[in-house]
Amino acid sequence: xxxxxxxxxxxxxxxxxxxxxxxxxxxxxxxxxxxxxxxxxxxxxxxxxxxxxxxxxxxxxxxxxxxxxxxxxxxxxxxxxxxxxxxxxxxxxxxxxxxxxxxxxxxxxxxxxxxxxxxxxxxxxxxxxxxxxxxxxxxxxxxxxxxxxxxxxxxxxxxxxxxxxxxxxxxxxxxxxxxxxxxxxxxxxxxxxxxxxxxxxxxxxxxxxxxxxxxxxxxxxxxxxxxxxxx
Amino acid sequence: xxxxxxxxxxxxxxxxxxxxxxxxxxxxxxxxxxxxxxxxxxxxxxxxxxxxxxxxxxxxxxxxxxxxxxxxxxxxxxxxxxxxxxxxxxxxxxxxxxxxxxxxxxxxxxxxxxxxxxxxxxxxxxxxxxxxxxxxxxxxxxxxxxxxxxxxxxxxxxxxxxxxxxxxxxxxxxxxxxxxxxxxxxxxxxxxxxxxxxxxxxxxxxxxxxxxxxxxxxxxxxxxxxxxxxx
DNA sequence: GTCTATATCCTGATAGAC
DNA sequence: GTCTATCAGGATATAGAC
Numbered sequence: 077x078x079x080x081x082x083x084x085x086x087x088x089x090x091x092x093x094x095x096x097x098x099x100x101x102x103x104x105x106x107x108x109x110x111x112x113x114x115x116x117x118x119x120x121x122x123x124x125x126x127x128x129x130x131x132x133x134x135x136x137x138x139x140x141x142x143x144x145x146x147x148x149x150x151x152x153x154x155x156x157x158x159x160x161x162x163x164x165x166x167x168x169x170x171x172x173x174x175x176x177x178x179x180x181x182x183x184x185x186x187x188x189x190x191x192x193x194x195x196x197x198x199x200x201x202x203x204x205x206x207x208x209x210x211x212x213x214x215x216x217x218x219x220x221x222x223x224x225x226x227x228x229x230x231x232x233x234x235x236x237x238x239x240x241x242x243x244x245x246x247x248x249x250x251x252x253x254x255x256x257x258x259x260x261x262x263x264x265x266x267x268x269x270x271x272x273x274x275x276x277x278x279x280x281x282x283x284x285x286x287x288x289x290x291x292x293x294x295x296x297x298x299x300x301x302x303x304x305x306x307x
Numbered sequence: 308x309x310x311x312x313x314x315x316x317x318x319x320x321x322x323x324x325x326x327x328x329x330x331x332x333x334x335x336x337x338x339x340x341x342x343x344x345x346x347x348x349x350x351x352x353x354x355x356x357x358x359x360x361x362x363x364x365x366x367x368x369x370x371x372x373x374x375x376x377x378x379x380x381x382x383x384x385x386x387x388x389x390x391x392x393x394x395x396x397x398x399x400x401x402x403x404x405x406x407x408x409x410x411x412x413x414x415x416x417x418x419x420x421x422x423x424x425x426x427x428x429x430x431x432x433x434x435x436x437x438x439x440x441x442x443x444x445x446x447x448x449x450x451x452x453x454x455x456x457x458x459x460x461x462x463x464x465x466x467x468x469x470x471x472x473x474x475x476x477x478x479x480x481x482x483x484x485x486x487x488x489x490x491x492x493x494x495x496x497x498x499x500x501x502x503x504x505x506x507x508x509x510x511x512x513x514x515x516x517x518x519x520x521x522x523x524x525x526x527x528x529x530x531x532x533x534x535x536x537x538x
Numbered sequence: 539g540t541c542t543a544t545a546t547c548c549t550g551a552t553a554g555a556c
Numbered sequence: 557g558t559c560t561a562t563c564a565g566g567a568t569a570t571a572g573a574c
Contacts, residue, residue, distance in 0.1 A: 081539075083539085083540085095428075096428070097428070098428060098429070098430075099332065099427070099428035099429055100428075101330065101332040101333050102332055102428075102429060104566075104567065104568085105567080105568065105569090106566080106567085106568095114540085115540060115541055115542085116541095116542095116568090116569095117540075117541070117542085117569085117570080118539080118540070118541090119568095119569095120568085120569060120570075121539070121540080122539095125568080125569080126567095126568070126569095140529050140530060141529055144529045171529050172529075174528050174529050175528075175529045176528045176529060176530060189428075191426065192426045192427075192428050194426075194476065194480075195422065195423045195425075195426055195475070195476060195479040195480055196330070196423075197326075197327070197328070197329060197330035197331075197333075197420075197423050198329065198330050198333060199329075206483070210487065213487065214487075229488075229491050230488065230491040230492050230503075231503060233484065233487065233488035233491055233492050234484070234488075234492055234503040234504075234507075235503070235507055237476070237477065237483075237484045237492075238473045238476075238477065238503075238504065238507050238508075240476065241472055241473045241474075241475065241476020241477055241479075241480075242469045242472045242473045242476070242511075243472075244426070244472065244476055245425065245426060245468070245469075245471065245472020245473070245475055245476060246468065246469065246472055248426040248472075249425070249426055249472075252437070252468075253464065253465070253468045256441065256444065256445075256464065257460075257461065257464035257465075260460050260461040260464055261461050261464045261465055261468075271517045272461075272462060272465040272466070272469075272517045273465075273469065275514040275515055275517060276465070276466055276469050276511040276512075276514050277511065278514070279510045279511050279513065279514035279515075280473075280507040280508065280510050280511040280514075281507075282510065283506040283507050283509070283510035283511075284506055284510075286502045286503045286506060297405050297406075297407045298371050298372055298375045298402050298403075298405050298406045298407060299371060299407060312557075314557085314558085335548075335549065335550085336549080336550065336551090337548085337549080337550095345558085346557095346558060346559055346560085347550090347551090347559095347560095348551085348552080348558075348559070348560085349557080349558070349559090350550090350551095351550085351551060351552075352557070352558080353557090356550080356551080357549095357550065357551090
């Protein structure tokens with residue numbers, strides 16, 4: 077009790093790595109226990125089930141990140157009437173990129189896993205995620221509302237959604253950016269990442285209200301290809 | 308040959324629906340064939356393997372979307388020296404939202420599936436996606452470079468990455484936005500979605516260059532929780 | 539707490555009749 | 557092209573010795 081089982085930690089570490097590389101569903105308990113040097117039955121003993129292990133892996137790194145977000149948010153707005161928008165954005169997006177692990181490689185993997193789980197198709201995993209995340213989202217929603225008092229509520233909800241999506245995708249898929257930029261961008265450089273991400277998001281949050289822009293032109297539908305078409 | 312097998316279409320339809328609801332990996336061929344009223348062996352006959360079916364499902368709806376993107380891009384910039392930024396953004400993000408299927412419900416499901424596949428963990432699925440997508444990405448990258456001639460190349464790559472992420476997440480997870488906005492946002496309204504999304508992205512793309520903003524403050528690391536800590 | 543051994547079920551794929 | 561029947565293997569989970 078005073079010193080948690082080393083096996084348990086190693087199971088979490090191995091699961092985190094394998095989940096990130098291959099996804100939750102494609103990773104078997106056998107792979108995990110083998111990589112951790114543990115027995116197959118140990119997962120059920122420590123975590124009850126595979127689902128319990130997934131939840132434990134996820135909560136282990138999302139907990140500190142959300143705590144740091146709230147801490148930075150408290151420093152940033154401190155009940156001010158008009159808190160600094162950039163500081164709020166930074167409080168939201170910086171912690172997951174600054175997550176540190178014993179090894180930097182593992183920190184990057186955890187970040188990727190975090191970003192990908194944002195848009196997982198599996199409903200039960202989605203539930204784990206949403207439960208941990210929605211409190212943070214609401215707290216930041218209120219801060220953004222104070223920082224952008226003239227923005228209608230609907231616009232604010234949309235933009236918070238966009239902001240989360242931008243962050244999640246940036247975390248989820250750093251390799252593609254590195255490859256397609258021909259080496260011009262280095263997603264492993266946290267400071268560089270934030271120096272691009274934060275201004276992009278701040279500008280987006282400050283965009284003109286949607287009711288002041290012109291309507292959408294050319295609403296041409298994209299036809300779905302069907303096997304048979306009337307001709 | 309003249310009339311493609313009805314079974315084949317029904318398999319694609321059923322697979323699309325189930326893949327969207329439960330993910331690729333969690334959906335079995337038995338579920339698909341049962342839903343399609345077909346035999347288990349029919350998948351291997353028509354598509355060779357489950358992987359072949361996944362690729363076929365994906366290509367069926369991503370092909371027309373990318374074609375429409377390129378068509379709209381051609382209309383928008385037409386080799387102009389300084390094409391309209393908003394038109395380029397719209398050419399990129401509008402087609403997937405305007406994708407139409409025989410039933411509107413299915414169109415929404417296809418859109419969700421598309422958005423989620425952007426950040427799939429499975430490497431072989433990722434490959435299917437990237438192959439279809441990178442040509443479009445390069446073409447749009449060139450158009451953005453013409454529309455934003457003063458932006459350094461690295462900034463451009465970063466922002467294109469952000470833009471794609473915002474779009475993907477918006478497509479992937481419409482339900483959460485609807486729930487958390489308390490009904491203020493309606494993600495099923497395509498015009499409303501675009502009227503919020505496009506200004507956000509245009510403003511982000513026009514943000515100040517990253518080398519003109521102040522450096523990042525407070526690089527405090529988020530500590531990873533470990534079982535044992537030196538005390 | 540950790541192990542072996544096993545139960546039970548489901549997966550993708552295929553052989554071969556029709 | 558479509559079917560039935562089946563194969564070979566992997567999945568999670570558990571019972572029970574130590």
